Amino acid sequence: MSHLVQASAKEMEQLNNTLLESEQRYKSLFEHNPDMIYSMNMNGYITSVNPALVQTLGFSETDMLQAHALNFVCKKDHKRVVEHFRLAIHDKPQTFVTSIRKKDGSEIVCSITNIPIVVNQSVVGVYGISKNITWQKNAEEKIERLAFHDSLTGLPNRSQFEKRLREFVEENQHTKNKLAVMFIDIDHFKIINESLGHHIGDVVLKHVSKQLRQTIKGEDLLCRFAGDVFTLILPTLDKPGEVIDTANRIGEALKMPIYLDGQEYTVSASIGISIYPDDSMDADVLIKNADIALHKAKEKGRGKREFFTGEMNAFTLERLKLEGYLRKAIQKGELQPYFQPQLCMKTERITGFEALLRWNHPELGLVSPMQFVPLAEEIGLIDDIGRFVLFESCKQLRRWHDEGAHHLSISVNVSGRQFQRLSFVYEVKEALQTSGIPAECLHLELTESTMIHNVQYSISIMQELRELGVKLSIDDFGTGYSSLSYLKDFPVDSLKIDQSFIRHLSDDFFNTSDAAIIKAIIMMCEGLSLSTVAEGVETYEQLKLLREYGCHTAQGYIISKPMPANEAQLFLKEFLKMKNSTS
Template identity: 50%
Template sequence: MREKRVVNLVLRTYSLICGNSNEINEFVEQHHLSAEKHVLLQMFTCFADEQFIQDIRNKIIEQIPQAIIMNMPIDKVQKNEAVIANNVMITCTVFSNVSQISTILSLSEKDEMNSFLTLSNSIYKSLHDIEAFYEKKAEEKVACIAYFDAETGLPNRLHFTNQVEDFVQRFSKKKKHHKLAVLFIDLDRFKMINDTVGHYAGDIILKQLAKRIQGLLPKKSFLARFSGDKFTILITEDVEVEKIADLGQTLLHDIARPIMYEAREFFLTGSIGVSFYPNDGITTELLFKHADTAMNLAKQQGGNKMKFYSTEMNQQVLYRLELEGYLRKALEKNEFHICFQPLIDLSSGEVYGSEALIRWEHPKLGLVSPGEFIPLAEETGLIHEIGKWVLKEACQENKKWHDMGYDYLTISVNVSADQFQQISFIDVVKEVLDETGLPPQFLTLELTEGVMLRNISHSVIVMKELQKLGVKVSIDDFGTGYSSLSYLKDLPINTLKIDRSFINNLKVNTTDIAIVKAIITMGHGLAVKVVAEGVETDEQIELLKELQCHYAQGFYIDRPMKSEEFEKGLAKLKAL
């Protein structure tokens, strides 16, 4: 009971493993001990260097004049490696009044020395317990940083890789045929959210999605944040194709549900790739590679899809790598050329300009579709160099036609997302106009809705700068994007281009004609011109005229053609 009573008198306790008497100064200052009047210091020693011990005592007396110092030989208390290594262990206990210290000291004068030593050991052990506790916490924190994602709290890439490797190794040693499924999930167009509302909001949205996904997973499955906006899942039980397909569809549906952030709704979709152990790989590396391949194919096909790995995908990957190698040399080998598709004024039927369309004629592969090489150029960063070349060639040709007497012709050029977001984009446009001498009012730059909405405030600034130059801005493929009409009224644009998907089935009494009519009416209301692309029949032309669409282009009018053919067509029109 006495020991318990004494311990309760302690206000606070500090400790120091001292190897140099100068350390006392810092110790006293750190714990504000110099002004304390009721201090008991115990010095635990185990060697005979009396001078060193005396130096420490003197330093303590100098710094804490009121302190009571007691020597505690190490053989009377529990030994400690730090003390044995030519150091002195100092335990400093601060009490509220002198009578409490007297109680402690009285123990050492009676036969109750054991009680005092028990108290000393208790203080001594408590300090080490606290130290061990914080060391353990620090180790746990290091492990957490190493194996878990800070934003979502999910296992990270390293942790997930170890989990998959552990199952692969375990299953490879068993005779019974076991299966695993590895799913890679990549969020489509997530960069648009980061660019629009910032990375902090992006992390919050990712956290919400992680919770959604986690809630859908079967037992004994593992979810991780692999990197950025990519999640990975390991399924270890009931690995059947049908069940994985059902799970994938459920995940896609749940990811597509709107996410609320600061009273705004955000819509996302995902691309999922799946590989199976052992069918698609017997190593972690192959399982990851093949799941990633399948996921990328789902993404290339427009996203919001799930793909299972197949050996044919490897052929596609190899082809894509081959294509990239050829693409890097295409510009210097002069394998690109521009085709021009006429644009007509529906009210007069006359050609008023053209759209410049890049074509790639490769000596081995033949004519490569823009749908194949443009996304690859964007992915590899080659689009900047290629885009500038297209812009310059198009402006150069149009200026040539002006000099030939067709000085009313305009030229439209498509601009990719990566080009448009470049800080130097305006300078590139200025440079091309200066070099070619084309008046800026005859150049129209076509942007998709997705391009503009990546960073709406930046887009508006760039579009206004272009219009200051005299360059016109058009929204391409209108109606297929993700913009709100509230954005549209604030965008400084000159033209809306109706996507060909609405023109393809343009007939009387169809849904498409209602949509086209609404877009044309909206264009008139916003005082912008409307172009219909993909016109292929006389019926479509007549309907567009009735709806008061301004311009049209498509195979019915003329196909894209090289510069020489376009000039011949212009000459025929002039002769008429």
């Protein structure tokens, strides 16, 4: 009997030790956890808090114990938070985002997980585990803003302009109101940039945007469309002369002098105008017609304005001429891929090139891609041109591989129309087979708008391309939708940070918020296992900062401008020679 008593006592001692150890482990997890942890009873009153919660919110433990959890939640979220609590006590864990009030009156954004406390198979309360995600939400909001706003002037950008114009047109189809689209172009801005420098050009753009803001009504929408072109939508025309009055106010506002390096300057602007529904009932056509009117205004000299007229379509004769030249450009060998090197920030080696198309016409000279690529898309030539660039780029990479540069990759831009074509995957497969390059050495760059056009179809095509071994990249991140939710869904390997994000990274416009946004993008890419490529890097200071932030690859004029294949080959040799001499 005594043996049984001794055995029972020993077991009880072991059980007590186990319970004590378990309690100590729980207490350690609770008290030393960097996340904010608290428990609530079935009525939502706080029964325990950990040090992280006390330290973050600034309330004492006494202040928080027995207080209702809603006392610390912003009022607008009360109803939603109560519903999450109700589901949690019904044994359904919940994760949600809300704003939490600190003792000093400020608020932080938190991601909270509610977990039911189960004792003897019954829910007796709820644990709350909270993470402070304020910095992440701020970065996401800034990125979202950059998607639809110009970073220099703060105005809505082209994406926002086109989106809102379509919405206005749809609304006016029901209200029968007229609206006006105005294209405003700074006269001789190219001369300002070239003679005084891009920094002064930026100052002029900010001055113009400030003056234009002062001329418009509250419901009007002013945007920076591109370069030195601003757009203005007058969504409701109450009287026939309203457009002329607005154009006159713009002209007067721009007479305000601007002082640059001690010198007084004034600028003027040419204006092109189209009217809904007189000139078109389609948003894209209204844009095109306002642009045509703008070019006619500029032909007449500085500070002129022109309304679109049907006769202006004669202006398109020049465009038709360009179209005829473009249709023969491939056969005549006038189109040529240029190659811009990409530098690995860690190894300082050239790891690849991006193929960029150039058109050298015998009469017109070097035609800007901004001029002929949209035209090629509009007239259906972009498929043939895209195929040409893809195959030529793969062949050129094979030549470099054959010469010993096996580590190089090639990045090729894919247009929206090309990507959405059913035969695109087969085209890529054919380019790989014809050239004989490894699939992982081909990087296809897709724009955000291309993929979001048809999300499910885009994902299926991307998965097929990934199965081939091809690498995929999101190009010009920040200039389109920049949706982080889409970023998580798309099977991509890398993200190209648009140059507008880093343009002022190292000059007088540098500020901590610019740096924070870039860091946030890089950090989020790291969390999603995506590599990052910074494009448009122009200074050593930008290169240095991007390396410090953890960016993987850089591309831009500081490394090299785009160049023909033979010059790219010489560049590779010279770059390797320079690296060997300094190592």
